[in-house]
Amino acid sequence: MMVDAAFWFIVVLTLGSACMVVLNEKLIYSAIALLFTLFGVAALYVFLWADFLAGVQVMIYVGGILVLIIFGIMLTNRITSVNISHTSVQKGIGGMVVLGILFVLGIMILNTPWLHTEFVEPAQTTATIGTLLMMEYLLPFEVASLLLLAALMGAAMLSRRDD
Amino acid sequence: MTGNIIMNYSLLILFLPLAAFLIQIFIGKRLPRQGDWVAIGAVVTTLILAIAMFTSMLIGHEPHFAQEASFTWLDMGAFHIELGFLVDNITITMLLVVALISTMTHIFSIKYLEGDIRYSRYYAYLGLFTFSMNGIVLANNLISMYMFWELVGVSSYLLIGHWFEKESAADAAKKAFLTNRVGDIGFFIGIMLIFSTLGTFVFSEIFNGIAAGKMGGSILTFAGVGLFLGAMGKSSQFPLHIWLPDAMEGPTPVSALMHAATMVAAGVYLCVRLFPLFTPDALLVIAYVGGFTALFAATIAITQNDIKKVLAYSTVSQLGYMILAVGSGAYIAGFFHLVTHAMFKACLFYGSGSVIHAMHHALHKKHDHDTDPQDMRNMGGFKDKMPITYWAMLISTLAISGVPLFSGFLSKDAILAGTLSFASHHPGHFLLPVFGFGAAAITAFYMFRLIFMTFHGKSKMAELVDDIHESPKEMTFPLILLSSLSIFIFYTLPYFNPFSDHGWFMELIVASDAAVPGNPSAHHIAEGIHHAHYTAMALSLVVAALGIFLSWTFYFKKKLSADEWAEKFKPMYNLSSNKYFFDENYNKFLYKPFLKLSALVAHIDWDLYDKYFINGFGRVGKIISFFTGRMDYDGLDQTIVDGIGRSARQAGGVLKFLQTGRLQTYMLFALLGVVVIVLIQSF
Amino acid sequence: MDSLNTYLFIASILFSLGLFGVITRRNGVAVLMGIELILNAANLNFMAFAKFGGMNISGHIFALFVIIMAAAEAAVALAIIINMYNNFKTINVDDVQELRQ
Numbered sequence: 001m002m003v004d005a006a007f008w009f010i011v012v013l014t015l016g017s018a019c020m021v022v023l024n025e026k027l028i029y030s031a032i033a034l035l036f037t038l039f040g041v042a043a044l045y046v047f048l049w050a051d052f053l054a055g056v057q058v059m060i061y062v063g064g065i066l067v068l069i070i071f072g073i074m075l076t077n078r079i080t081s082v083n084i085s086h087t088s089v090q091k092g093i094g095g096m097v098v099l100g101i102l103f104v105l106g107i108m109i110l111n112t113p114w115l116h117t118e119f120v121e122p123a124q125t126t127a128t129i130g131t132l133l134m135m136e137y138l139l140p141f142e143v144a145s146l147l148l149l150a151a152l153m154g155a156a157m158l159s160r161r162d163d
Numbered sequence: 164m165t166g167n168i169i170m171n172y173s174l175l176i177l178f179l180p181l182a183a184f185l186i187q188i189f190i191g192k193r194l195p196r197q198g199d200w201v202a203i204g205a206v207v208t209t210l211i212l213a214i215a216m217f218t219s220m221l222i223g224h225e226p227h228f229a230q231e232a233s234f235t236w237l238d239m240g241a242f243h244i245e246l247g248f249l250v251d252n253i254t255i256t257m258l259l260v261v262a263l264i265s266t267m268t269h270i271f272s273i274k275y276l277e278g279d280i281r282y283s284r285y286y287a288y289l290g291l292f293t294f295s296m297n298g299i300v301l302a303n304n305l306i307s308m309y310m311f312w313e314l315v316g317v318s319s320y321l322l323i324g325h326w327f328e329k330e331s332a333a334d335a336a337k338k339a340f341l342t343n344r345v346g347d348i349g350f351f352i353g354i355m356l357i358f359s360t361l362g363t364f365v366f367s368e369i370f371n372g373i374a375a376g377k378m379g380g381s382i383l384t385f386a387g388v389g390l391f392l393g394a395m396g397k398s399s400q401f402p403l404h405i406w407l408p409d410a411m412e413g414p415t416p417v418s419a420l421m422h423a424a425t426m427v428a429a430g431v432y433l434c435v436r437l438f439p440l441f442t443p444d445a446l447l448v449i450a451y452v453g454g455f456t457a458l459f460a461a462t463i464a465i466t467q468n469d470i471k472k473v474l475a476y477s478t479v480s481q482l483g484y485m486i487l488a489v490g491s492g493a494y495i496a497g498f499f500h501l502v503t504h505a506m507f508k509a510c511l512f513y514g515s516g517s518v519i520h521a522m523h524h525a526l527h528k529k530h531d532h533d534t535d536p537q538d539m540r541n542m543g544g545f546k547d548k549m550p551i552t553y554w555a556m557l558i559s560t561l562a563i564s565g566v567p568l569f570s571g572f573l574s575k576d577a578i579l580a581g582t583l584s585f586a587s588h589h590p591g592h593f594l595l596p597v598f599g600f601g602a603a604a605i606t607a608f609y610m611f612r613l614i615f616m617t618f619h620g621k622s623k624m625a626e627l628v629d630d631i632h633e634s635p636k637e638m639t640f641p642l643i644l645l646s647s648l649s650i651f652i653f654y655t656l657p658y659f660n661p662f663s664d665h666g667w668f669m670e671l672i673v674a675s676d677a678a679v680p681g682n683p684s685a686h687h688i689a690e691g692i693h694h695a696h697y698t699a700m701a702l703s704l705v706v707a708a709l710g711i712f713l714s715w716t717f718y719f720k721k722k723l724s725a726d727e728w729a730e731k732f733k734p735m736y737n738l739s740s741n742k743y744f745f746d747e748n749y750n751k752f753l754y755k756p757f758l759k760l761s762a763l764v765a766h767i768d769w770d771l772y773d774k775y776f777i778n779g780f781g782r783v784g785k786i787i788s789f790f791t792g793r794m795d796y797d798g799l800d801q802t803i804v805d806g807i808g809r810s811a812r813q814a815g816g817v818l819k820f821l822q823t824g825r826l827q828t829y830m831l832f833a834l835l836g837v838v839v840i841v842l843i844q845s846f
Numbered sequence: 847m848d849s850l851n852t853y854l855f856i857a858s859i860l861f862s863l864g865l866f867g868v869i870t871r872r873n874g875v876a877v878l879m880g881i882e883l884i885l886n887a888a889n890l891n892f893m894a895f896a897k898f899g900g901m902n903i904s905g906h907i908f909a910l911f912v913i914i915m916a917a918a919e920a921a922v923a924l925a926i927i928i929n930m931y932n933n934f935k936t937i938n939v940d941d942v943q944e945l946r947q
């Protein structure tokens with residue numbers, strides 16, 4: 001009972017914050033809303049018995065990406081000048097298209113015969129993930145590191161001042 | 164003579180003059196002597212054939228001889244017309260008369276029209292006329308008679324207008340043709356009435372139908388009167404008499420042939436042929452018209468000064484006699500008079516032609532172009548200078564006046580007996596004999612007046628007489644021949660009684676019974692005539708003597724002065740010499756209003772109909788084309804054709820804004836596409 | 847209400863919202879935020895399928911890689927945005943319209 005209530009509270013929080021992210025005009029408010037959304041998603045991960053990933057989510061998304069975004073906002077917005085101009089366009093048709101996509105996805109979810117298998121409680125997820133990374137998913141792991149390297153170098157190159 | 168030979172001869176008689184006409188008309192000018200020998204040869208051959216047929220008739224001596232031959236002209240099932248020939252004693256006699264007078268005319272014209280500018284065409288038209296007249300004589304049905312009737316009218320027009328550069332001649336020709344046409348309308352109505360009731364045009368079938376009672380009463384009277392109208396036109400009876408005096412504009416031989424002997428006699432011939440179908444009412448109409456014309460024309464003739472006009476009115480009067488005879492029932496007497504009248508009237512015309520010819524020469528010698536060569540007041544005392552002409556004309560005048568020992572006496576007597584008999588059977592119609600005897604008296608008067616004024620006494624232009632000479636033999640030969648044929652003996656053979664018309668004529672040419680039921684039979688009529696015979700003879704002798712005596716007093720002895728009497732009776736004299744102002748009145752009351760009506764109708768057609776109605780169509784057409792042009796140019800071209808271009812540009816102008824340059828817009832469209840595709844696929 | 851469909855719906859809604867943000871927002875950083883939402887939605891999907899598919903840990907591994915990639919991408923994107931700001935003096939994506947007709 002309590003779990004359900006908590007679940008639904010987390011869902012509302014997540015979705016509400018997501019709405020705030022896209023609809024709010026002030027950028028910094030969007031960023032804070034994004035924070036709450038990411039936290040909500042992490043909580044949902046917990047509900048889904050994915051404890052390790054919940055932690056990863058919080059650490060990297062909230063602690064890394066969100067901070068980066070806020071830095072970006074700070075660096076690119078003139079806080080002193082108040083921009084009253086609306087910051088979103090083609091909301092009407094965009095909304096309708098999005099609703100259409102939502103509708104299509106909903107139909108798809110309802111009509112697809114999902115496979116239902118027995119739920120077995122997992123052992124330590126962390127150890128399992130670690131083992132899998134080193135065993136079966138080694139190649140993607142290495143490629144991911146290469147990707148991070150490329151991103152690092154690229155970002156550094158891009159933000160270099162032209163001297 | 165067998166029937167076959169008779170038919171062949173008839174065909175030859177009919178078509179030889181036509182052949183002459185065709186040859187003359189096309190190559191006449193190039194032949195030597197302008198081809199008059201072609202025409203004369205044809206007509207002489209006709210005469211020989213006619214004489215042959217006539218002799219065989221005399222020898223065969225069958226009073227009821229009749230031969231018919233016909234062929235189908237039109238056969239359309241229900242509508243069937245047969246044309247053909249009928250040859251009986253009347254036909255043969257008439258053919259002989261036509262051939263004889265035509266030959267005389269051809270010979271006379273050799274000298275009379277010598278040097279004329281249209282010599283060959285004249286002979287061509289004479290041939291055409293002879294052909295048409297023979298056609299009328301030989302016809303056995305109303306349609307072919309009508310066809311040849313019209314042809315005769317055409318020939319008359321062509322010949323009267325021979326000198327068409329003279330305006331009076333051209334007008335006279337037109338007048339003759341048009342007056343004839345008026346009569347022919349009645350003729351055609353009569354024919355159609357008969358055809359619609361009886362379904363045939365052939366005489367014998369018509370008579371049979373009437374005798375069987377298929378047609379009768381007022382409709383038959385109407386048909387009869389209609390047919391008589393044609394005779395009125397052709398034979399110049401009152402009130403259609405106006406053309407004959409004017410027809411004297413033609414050459415004198417033409418006047419002799421057509422307007423004395425044959426063409427005008429065609430009306431009488433028609434009445435003789437169709438006598439059986441006239442109802443008593445129709446016959447009354449005929450009798451009164453004929454009688455009145457006889458008297459009325461005679462009263463005009465007494466004051467005329469042109470020698471040919473006198474003869475013209477005399478012809479009208481004599482034709483009236485013949486018509487009167489038909490109306491009274493004594494139609495064979497009428498036919499008899501036709502034959503005798505042909506002889507002496509033609510002779511009179513030739514005589515006048517001879518006189519005019521001589522006058523022309525004399526005046527020409529004196530270089531006098533003003534005096535009228537035809538005016539009798541300029542003549543006088545020609546008796547010694549032109550003996551042959553004088554004696555021929557004297558004999559003919561004696562004949563026409565009804566003096567015994569001459570042919571005219573016999574025929575006139577028969578007619579007058581017929582009128583007396585008719586009046587005695589129908590006492591209310593006493594006027595008919597009055598007309599007859601009155602006209603006889605006046606006829607004698609003015610004919611002798613002509614003789615006295617022309618050949619006796621002294622003329623106003625006395626010096627003219629010295630240059631007058633007799634005419635050449637081509638002109639005197641017809642005179643001699645015809646005047647001798649005016650003596651009684653040729654009609655009473657083999658009898659020699661000058662006071663009785665009993666002879667080959669009366670024996671061979673017999674009356675047929677009327678087809679109308681209830682009409683008196685031929686026998687009945689003949690009986691009546693026989694009873695009245697002696698009364699008529701006595702009366703006619705008295706009347707003729709009276710006329711001759713008066714004329715002798717006025718013009719020979721000059722005991723009474725004609726001019727004084729003319730002054731005394733000035734109004735009557737004026738009426739007579741101006742022919743009762745007939746032409747003037749017709750002009751005022753008929754021609755002018757009709758021409759005004761024509762002008763009005765022409766105005767309506769030209770100025771109103773053409774200008775407004777027809778041009779209106781043009782204008783409507785123009786307006787329609789203007790609108791379609793607008794529709795095409797502005798509507799189609801500008802709006803539709805250009806419009807497609809313009810809308811393409813406008814669409815482009817609108818659609819170019821899709822290229823916003825904004826990435827998000829492109830993304831939006833991509834998503835939209837995805838949604839659409841998925842939706843379509845799932846449904 | 848702990849079924850697969852629930853989590854899938856939640857993920858769909860998150861995805862739609864993220865899409866809405868991407869195509870609607872003019873600010874570049876806001877667009878980036880929308881992208882993050884989309885990635886999160888995908889991750890949630892993976893986790894749901896992992897749990898309800900017999901606790902298949904492969905789902906977790908995928909989600910991990912997605913997070914890694916998201917981090918890398920965010921870094922590069924922000925670098926681009928800062929460059930854009932330096933060059934055009936604005937991060938309004940509408941103003942960067944050299945491609946515009």
